[in-house]
Amino acid sequence: MADTVIEASALSVVHRTPAGDVTALADASLELAAGEFVVLIGPSGAGKTTLLHVLGGIQPPTSGWVRVGGIDLADAAEADLDRIRRDEIGYVFQSFGLIGALSAQENVELPLRIQGADPDVRARRVAHLLERVGLAEHASQRPNELSGGQQQRVGIARSLAGSPRILLADEPTGQLDSHTAAAMIELIGSIAHDDGLAVLLSTHDPSIVERADRVLELHDGVLRAATPAR
Secondary structure (H helix, E strand, C coil): CCCEEEEEEEEEEEEEECCEEEEEEEEEEEEEECCCEEEEECCCCCCHHHHHHHHCCCCCCCEEEEEECCEECCCCCHHHHHHHHHHHEEEECCCCCCCCCCCHHHHHHHHHHHHCCCHHHHHHHHHHHHHHCCCHHHCCCCHHHCCHHHHHHHHHHHHHCCCCCEEEEECCCCCCCHHHHHHHHHHHHHHHHHHCCEEEEEECCHHHHHHCCEEEEEECCEEEEEEECC
8 A cells, every 4th residue: 555654464452351361353454544534433342442552552462563654563662662652643532631721722732742842833833733623712721611522623633733644533523413523524534635644533423434535344353344435
C-alpha cells in the first residue's frame, strides 16, 4: 500500500484468567495509508478497543507486531516508543478525556507543552485548531461549560495538536446524539482527507460506515477482510 504509515501483522492478545485463557484479539493484520479514513465496526466486547490500544502502543500484543513509520513498537527503545506515542499518534476517546480544571485552549495546548513547543508556536497552533473545529469563541471555557459535542471537538483538536500522522478514535460518538455524531464523523473524515492523516475509527454504529473509505469488522477478536464502504 502506497504511503503506508502504520502496519500490523498477526496481532493476538490473550488474557490469562483463573477460568482459562481469553482471546481478545486473534491473528489480526492491517495497513493504514496517509489520507485514509477507515472505520472499524463490531459489537461491544468484540476487541475494538484492544486493537486500538495495541496499534497506539498503549498495550503490547501477546504475539505479532506493529510498525509505525517502519519502526517495530515491540523492539523500540522506551524513549522511541514515548516519541511515537507523543508525536506520531493522536487519540480520541469516547469519554472525551479532557482535564476539567483546564480551559478548552489549555486542554488543546497540553500536547504542545509536552513536546516543548515555543509559546508563540503553541498559541498559533491552538488558535488554528479551535477555529478548525468551530470552537474559537469557546477557548476560555472549561469542559463542564461545554456540550458533549463541543467537548468532543476539543478532544479532536487536542489529538491533532502535535501534528500526528495517525489518528485513532475509540467510539468517539458513543456519548453523542445522532445529529452531533454525524457532524463529528464529517469532521474526522475531512481531517483525514484534507490533512493526510491515517484515521482508524471504531464504532458499533452501522450508520457511520457509509462515510468511510474502507470498513473493517471485528467479531470475537477476529478481524475480517475489509469491505467497500460505498
